[in-house]
Amino acid sequence: MKGPKPAPWIGKIPAYVPGTSKDTVTERYGIKNPIKLASNENPLGPSPAALEAADAARAGMHLYPDPDALELRAAAAAFFRCRSDQIVAGNGSDEILDLLCRAYLVPGREVIIPALTFSYYRIASLVCGAEVVVSAMDGFAVDVDDIIERASEKTGIVFVANPNNPTGTCLKQADILKLVSALPPETLIVLDEAYAAFVREKGFMSAVKLIDEHSNVATIHTLSKSHGLAGLRVGFCVAGEPVISTISRIKPPFNMNIMALKAGAAALGDKEFLKQTLEVTWQGLDYLYEEVGRLGLAYVPSQTNFVLIHIGERYLRVYEELLKRGIITRAMTSFGLDGYLRVSIGLPGENEAFVRALREVL
Ligand code: PMP
Secondary structure, eight states, X not given: OOOOOOOGGGGGOOOOOOOOOHHHHHHHHOOSSOEEOSSOOOTTOSOHHHHHHHHHHGXXXXXXXOTTOHHHHHHHHHHHTXXXXXXXXXXXXXXXXXXXXXXXXXTTOEEEEESSSOTHHHHHHHHTTOEXXXXXXXXXXXXXXXXXXXXXXXXXXXXXXXXXXXXXOOOOHHHHHHHHHHSOTTSEEEEEOTTGGGOOOTTOOOGGGGTTTOTTEEEXXXXXXXTSOTTTOOEEEEEXXXXXXXXXXXXXXXXXXXXXXXXHHHHHHOHHHHHHHHHHHHHHHHHHHHHHHHTTOOEEOOSSSEEEEEOOTTHHHHHHHHHHTTEEOEEGGGGTOTTEEEEEOOOHHHHHHHHHHHHHHO
């Protein structure tokens, strides 16, 4: 049927492919409580402090939320070691990515995106009519030299997830410094640190340290993973004054709902919950490395709360067989990486159930 005419570039946008939901598995295979290891969520649930704050906030749902997110930004400033006026809060970091693209892209401007990374960078860029330039990977790692080679005066934004999704690799301090010093101040460098809390690698550096010196560096953060608030939607941009004042102008005034404002601030202050999250994640990673290795499968050592496992040609069959056993992983087809499954770290019992099912279906 003919309808209204969208902008010409909208037709080029691939749909975002999310992880299979628990409801789908229940409906398709009649499994009551599937284990979802597909979207890098926090297996511990929300922090108790966040739950309590959200409960208390409910009574105020007839009032507009604070458009400046003052309390949440103060908590974020303490957590990320920066000033409140260097932060914009978003309805998930997806909204921050949208704001940056809308502010810094025009049709025809180029965006550099690594070949194997989070798919929303491409979607948010194409929405603005930008041209996506794909940067080749160095194995499973983002290749800073390749990005630098592809950059030109046409480049509006460079996106780098550090650590990267779905490979779990991270760039070291020297790589980030090289990237930042090679690109001109007109090019916005977005360093997405959605998984930074999970990094064990010694050479990692958060780019928040660079924002005072480099006005073209914008860092992205989320409470969806390490802080267990994926369903509430809390993300941040931490950057210098030019980027913050630019995206503040186009931010919808009431983008953060009252539960997200209150629970987000409480979650950032709950150090014990973060400690437990990291313990569960790191133990789970080490357990999976050992068991997956024992099954003779290769994996990519990860600095995040998920791991990429090489299954080979039969990976889609293995993915389906795991679903039938109530284990939801992520087949990497939509990321353009055949032969691999990405598995989020769950609770110890969930990781064990995954290994048992994998052993059965291989
Ligand atoms: N960046 C990366 C690298 C991600 O993996 C994700 C979530 N999958 C996001 C950003 C978006 O996170 P959210 O919108 O939940 O904050």
